[in-house]
Amino acid sequence: MQDMELRRSKRARRFALPDFYVYLQESEHDILGKDDPENFKQAIMGEDNERWLAAMKSELESMRKNSVWELKVLPQGCKPIGCKWVYTTKMDLKGAIDRYKARLVAKGYTQQEGIDYTETFSPVSTKDSLRVIMALVAHFDLHLYQMDVKTAFLDGHLKEEIYMQQPEGFVQRAQENMVCKLNKSLYGLKQASRQWYMRFDEVIKTYGFTENVLDSCIYVKISGRHYVLLVLYVDDILLASTNLTLLHDVKVFLSKHFEMTKLGEASYVLGIEIRRDRKRGLLGLSQKRYIEKILKRFNMMECVGGDVPINKGDKFIQEQAPKTDQEKLEMADKPYASLVGSLMYAQVCTRPDLAFPLSVLGRFQSNSGQAHWVARKKIMRYLQRTKDFKIVYKRNESLELVSYVDADFVGCVDDLKSTSGFVFLFGGAAVS
Template sequence: MPLIGDPVVPEPVTEQVEDVEAVLPPIPVEVPPHVQEVHPPARRSIRERRPAISSDYEVYLGESDYDVGHIVDPVTFKIAVSGHQNDLWWDAMKDEMESMRLNKVWELVELPEGCRPIGSKWVFKTKKDSKDKVERFKARLVAKGFTQREGIDYHETFSPVSSKDSFRVIMALVAHYDLGLHQMDVKTTFLNDDLAEEVYMVQPEGFKSGHSEQLVCKLNKSLYGLKQASKQWYLKFDEIVTSFGFEENKVDCCIYLKISGSRFIFLILYVDDILLASSDLALLHECKQFLSKHFDMKDLGEASFVLGIEIIRDRSHYTLSLSQKAYIERILERFSMLGCKHGDVPVLKDDRLSLSQCPKNDIERERMKDIPYASAVGSLMYAQVCTRPDIAFAVGLLGRYQSNPGPNH
């Protein structure tokens, strides 16, 4: 892999411009004329080779994907309860179990003959704010959905989320029409959905019932990690909000609009994060009350930080800025690039990557160990899709080389 040059140290974006897709055209591969050799060359396909970034490429952001800080969270239950922050993690797990109890997620039963329970696991996450400060400790009970069997434990699975293009369009409307912009968080997203299939799960580690350890959890509601969890949550949410008068966008199914006379309100859904943009504060609060009535919601007030993106508003000048400064500083730290130099253009149009730029000695190879190529490109790609379309050409160049390393790209 070629060495990654000094990237641009980003500044907060002050104006939003149209996204630039780093979609690369297919690379045709021609079959060389037949040449007789003692050892015939490997057969090469005459089909078109597709680039890594396809035309329908879309980033689906997991909760931990944008928070790549230096804090190392526990990866197992034993590590969490034996570390110096064990009290904090125990409290977080108790909160999660209380949510399970209140939502009646499961009931303890004898495992029916012929059935196989799926496993469960604790996932720990240190939540941070836009200033990179620790906000809270979160423990989530996750089902080991990878052991589910299609047609038995689930039938269909999908996870629609609003696109970054839609997000930027709504932000432009918010700035232009001076809309009120608030944020809400669904505390127990997947616990709101009834489960159609019969699914059994082993009892959570550390919280097994003393007198009934042989029993298993018969899931009444969806749980994080189940293959059908995202689908069930989306269908439930769509049913509820459409009953309130919201209409789903035909292009982006996670964008909703409600019009009431001369008033209107947009709702943007990204799994468990909800943005509300309204021309009328009374309608906005009415919508908040409706959502809180049907789901366990956390009102975060005026939106300032969502999905790792900081929202900076100056309502007196009708401006709105989107910045990923904290995120980009964390990925620079992660890939040992905090000391890199500033530059107006990260790569020139005629620049090419080639095998000649790959590490040639032990020193260069040792340096590249600190920069996993695919992870670095993926991190840059998320920044490009969200707020930095100006680096689309450079990221596309890196992605193209990654998909097909060759003599000259």
């Protein structure tokens, strides 16, 4: 039989881009925070070593209280996973240092599926749900409070038998050959987020809360004429209620079952500033500080402001990509995918006005020779002028859901495709 030549694909290979970032979690939105230590050695050798040491001891004390592990001799045939310290300087609303946080993270990437874990999926509340609830808070003048679960993932119970090396810098004397047998989930484990959600869901339902059928991280509890809404986003909790007594009872219940930080009236959550004027019946959502960080990161703090991100009739094509050395130099510090990814968190949370221009930018590849620079500059200049932008919900606005849907006609010159879009208004402002 004659040997046949193997057919090889002629499609160009596309590799993952190192400059692509999407900031969709609270832990990621501080893109220009204080330079934090990257490892244990840097933490103990730096100028803030005493603060970092105190933070690490506090983390280990929380684990001791939660009985997260116990030291055991490693069974024959088992291989322990590693762990590392992760350091974060938490900032307050004004950008000042709030606290130093050290977190012990398991190296979950070494876990084996089917042995160390099975299911990993864990839901979080959507930003659409958050905005709908904010509209309800403004319309019905609800009390709005926030809480934070200190060591959320440590509350999840493990079903699998997992062994971990002792944390760097805190290996027990005369027990150096022993390892940590995990009793509860730990940050970094593949199943950690899921186990925490399952634990929280189980506990909150025992207190009479009912899960929303469309968003499994939204709960409601009804007591007579009053009710309380609970929004869960990993370890951040928002509580909205018609009655302060009912709200207080829920906070006491949560504090009995989890180690909580009581932050009081909601003002800053997931990088979103909540500004409220109850006398006038107004509630605004803003990300001014985050927008300023983006402008600073991409060297656009001093740029001239623009009126719109994209003008009506603008056509963006690949031919407008940087060609001369001067043009390429001007955009060298504004990597395409990184800039678009940074803007996505703002668009998802509080900036619906960025949805269309970002969808336009999403059409283009991020290779240096094809990155679209005209639209990038326009959007950044528009952000400079509109960094104080707020979604504002009003008490006297109707709760009728209003929608608008539209599409351009062959808006992309390169591929002759159209871009469609929609917006839903509720309580006087956009919710989706």
